[in-house]
Amino acid sequence: MSSAPPMPTEDPDRIASHAGPPTAAAKQVFGQRMAAASATMRRWSDAWARLPTVVRWSLLGLLLVFLYTLPLTKPWPIDTPGTDLAGVLGGTVVPYVVVALGLNVVVGMAGLLDLGYVGFYAVGAYTLGVLTSRHANLPWLLCLPICIVVSMVVGVLLGAPTLRLRGDYLAIVTLGFGEIIRLLAERLDWLGTINGIQGIGPPPNVGPFKFGVLNKNSFFYLGLTVIIVVYFFLKRLENSRVGRAWTAIREDEDAAELMGVPTFRFKLWAFAIGAAVGGLAGMLYAGKAGFINPDGFKINLSILFIAAVVLGGPGNMPGVVIGGIVVSYLPERFRFLNTSRYMWFGIALVIMMIFRPQGLLPRRAHGRTQPPDPPTFEDVKEGDPDLEGGAHGALA
Amino acid sequence: MAPSPDPAGHDALLSVQSVTMRFGGLAALSEVTFDIRPGEILGLIGPNGAGKTTMFNVMTGVYQATSGEVTFDGTVLRGIDRYKITRLGIARTFQNIRLFxxxxxxxxxxxxxxxxxxxxxxxxxxxxxxxxxxxxxxxxxxxxxxxxxxxxxxxxxxxxxxxxxxxxxxxxxxxxxxxPKLLCLDEPAAGFNPAEKIELMGLIRKIRDQGYTVLLIEHDMNLVMGVTDRIVVLDFGRKIAEGTPTEVRANPAVIAAYLGVDSDAS
Known part of the structure; x- marks a missing residue:
């Protein structure tokens, strides 16, 4: 809702009855849609919050069972004709969802436009490649923290000098960063040049879950578990001081700074966390594919990542998960359309942005932090909301 | 709370020492000096464009003064990050509301x-x-x-x-x-009707009674007169008067600044 008109704005319910000047008509329609969508969102999430705890946990449990058994049940509308569903889910959808979650921290929560996110994805993938195949033979599990830390460090290295820039300027610099990483991989012999790296180590076998070319289900189980863990920690951040600081920075960086928010440090944290999650996604991808080369990390991937976040609803975590699924799954689902499938995908994106610019699930920026105790009768008596600047009680 | 100026600034919470702020050739503030004492409500007034908000921005670290210095609670505010100034104990509001x-x-x-x-x-x-x-x-x-x-x-x-x-x-x-130790309010009554303004002034007094020091920017003279302990008057970036509301009201320079010419007000 970054396009919200300056304050004081109207109650969303009142906008509909407001007849603005003709020039503002388009903006008003847009605003109405945004307001209506976020009101719907609010109703849904309120309804969800009102459900008894037992019911909520049962429903979540059912959803998990459904998700974990997808490669076995392969329900008809979801199954991908011509390709193995487990392969699509584990190899394509999982990395995209992780990427969408990570990029959402940067773009959705902190409001920093990062057009070079593929760079971190590449750093994660190449770190695994270098450590398990090209220059060493470390176990996958040991590489997991290394990949995360390396991506994080790269995120800080990119962010420290560039996060003083705002808006478009930051977007341009990050765009360049993504290309630099790819070109380094292409030129440096140490990273395998255009031939890339083969024989990247898979995760270790655990009991019945084996990780080889033929064990597609295992990769999906692993990926789904990673998604759940990442989601859990990011959700905690979102509902904390950190998430509020990011929202404040996104809405008014100067005001945030003047209210004591160390904006630079929190923007750097957003970059570092986003980079770490992006690196993790790249690592998952590389471990599954077993082979990477610079062609797999082109700029169009960055754009697709942004599309996943924008399509799902920036700042809304369930939304960006859906966005990540849509962007990665739909082209696979409609593989039978052959070469025209990306054209249809593009058309779908355009239509989507015209009719639902706020994303599939719009952001609900406010109301996550609830008061310690609900407003009492006295509070309502004290300040009469109908009297602008009222609240006589406070002065008594 | 004696009205006499205290140039040494020993008991000052915040001390502005000959601050000049230039934007290109324009001097928005020239050689402004005043103190804010703990526990008082100080009014900073002046006609539009007098440099009140610029003064505010220098104090809260938004601008770096061209020359002169601002000392807050023993710390010289120069080259300190804005969020750290807030942590030191200066908080502010905005003339045009800037909430999240x-x-x-x-x-x-x-x-x-x-x-x-x-x-x-x-x-x-x-x-x-x-x-x-x-x-x-x-x-x-x-x-x-x-x-x-x-x-x-x-x-x-x-x-x-x-x-x-x-x-x-x-x-x-x-x-x-x-x-905060010092609360800076930038025209908090802007857009209020007279009744609301009076209410707000009562609230500001209540805030002071809780132990906060308050700096109040306002260009409505009558309003400031009622609530402040002392007043500093700016005009064209210079301090033209300082004192209790009664003193300031009687000051010919202040009357001239507000009315443009000498008036018959006593």
């Missing part, structure tokens, strides 16, 4: 409270005890402040959906949440 529109009133205030938070990313991820305690305290303190300002009934509404008067009060609540 999508956040609720409560969340706006909590952001202010968190200027002094100890917990960071790791504590939040792991739900460490320090994080849980600060979350709880932040909510409690923010709710108390909303009650103090009389706007607690809309605590859960997005700031952008609040009535104008509520938004103005919310700005003050957010600034108070940073636990």
């Amino acid at each position: 529109p999508e956040m609720t009133a409560l969340e706006n205030v909590i952001v202010g409270y968190e200027a002094h938070s100890q917990s960071g990313v790791v504590a939040a991820m792991l739900h460490l005890p320090v994080h849980r305690r600060e979350e709880r305290e932040g909510r409690q303190r923010a709710m108390d402040l909303l009650r103090f300002m009389g706007i607690a009934d809309r605590a859960n509404d997005a700031a952008k959906n609040l009535p104008y008067g509520y938004q103005r009060r919310l700005e003050i609540a957010r600034a108070l949440a940073t636990n």
Whole structure:
């Protein structure tokens, strides 16, 4: 809702009855849609919050069972004709969802436009490649923290000098960063040049879950578990001081700074966390594919990542998960359309942005932090909301 | 609270020493010197364009003064990050309201409270005890402040959906949440009708009585006269008068600045 008109704005319910000047008509329609969508969102999430705890946990449990058994049940509308569903889910959808979650921290929560996110994805993938195949033979599990830390460090290295820039300027610099990483991989012999790296180590076998070319289900189980863990920690951040600081920075960086928010440090944290999650996604991808080369990390991937976040609803975590699924799954689902499938995908994106610019699930920026105790009768008596600047009680 | 000026600044909470602020060839402030004493309400007045908001911005670190210095509580405010100045104890509101529109009133205030938070990313991820305690305290303190300002009934509404008067009060609540020693209010009564203005002045006095020092910018002279202990008058970037409301009201330079020419006011 970054396009919200300056304050004081109207109650969303009142906008509909407001007849603005003709020039503002388009903006008003847009605003109405945004307001209506976020009101719907609010109703849904309120309804969800009102459900008894037992019911909520049962429903979540059912959803998990459904998700974990997808490669076995392969329900008809979801199954991908011509390709193995487990392969699509584990190899394509999982990395995209992780990427969408990570990029959402940067773009959705902190409001920093990062057009070079593929760079971190590449750093994660190449770190695994270098450590398990090209220059060493470390176990996958040991590489997991290394990949995360390396991506994080790269995120800080990119962010420290560039996060003083705002808006478009930051977007341009990050765009360049993504290309630099790819070109380094292409030129440096140490990273395998255009031939890339083969024989990247898979995760270790655990009991019945084996990780080889033929064990597609295992990769999906692993990926789904990673998604759940990442989601859990990011959700905690979102509902904390950190998430509020990011929202404040996104809405008014100067005001945030003047209210004591160390904006630079929190923007750097957003970059570092986003980079770490992006690196993790790249690592998952590389471990599954077993082979990477610079062609797999082109700029169009960055754009697709942004599309996943924008399509799902920036700042809304369930939304960006859906966005990540849509962007990665739909082209696979409609593989039978052959070469025209990306054209249809593009058309779908355009239509989507015209009719639902706020994303599939719009952001609900406010109301996550609830008061310690609900407003009492006295509070309502004290300040009469109908009297602008009222609240006589406070002065008594 | 003697009205006589104290150039040594020993008992001053904030001391402005011959501050000059130039934008290119324009001197928005020239050689301005004044003190703010603990526990007082100091009015900073002057006609439009006199340099009041510029003074504010120099004090809160938005601008770096071209020359001269501002000392707050023993610290020279030069080259200090803006958020650190807030942590030192200067909080402000904005002439044109700048709340976080999508956040609720409560969340706006909590952001202010968190200027002094100890917990960071790791504590939040792991739900460490320090994080849980600060979350709880932040909510409690923010709710108390909303009650103090009389706007607690809309605590859960997005700031952008609040009535104008509520938004103005919310700005003050957010600034108070940073636990300041000095609260700077930039035309907090702008857009208010006379009755609302009087109410707000009562509220400002109440805030002072809680132990805060208040700097008040306002260009409505009558309003300032009623609430302040002392007044500093700026005109064209220069300090033209300083003293108690009665002294300032009688000062011919002030009358000239406000009316353009000498008047028959006594």
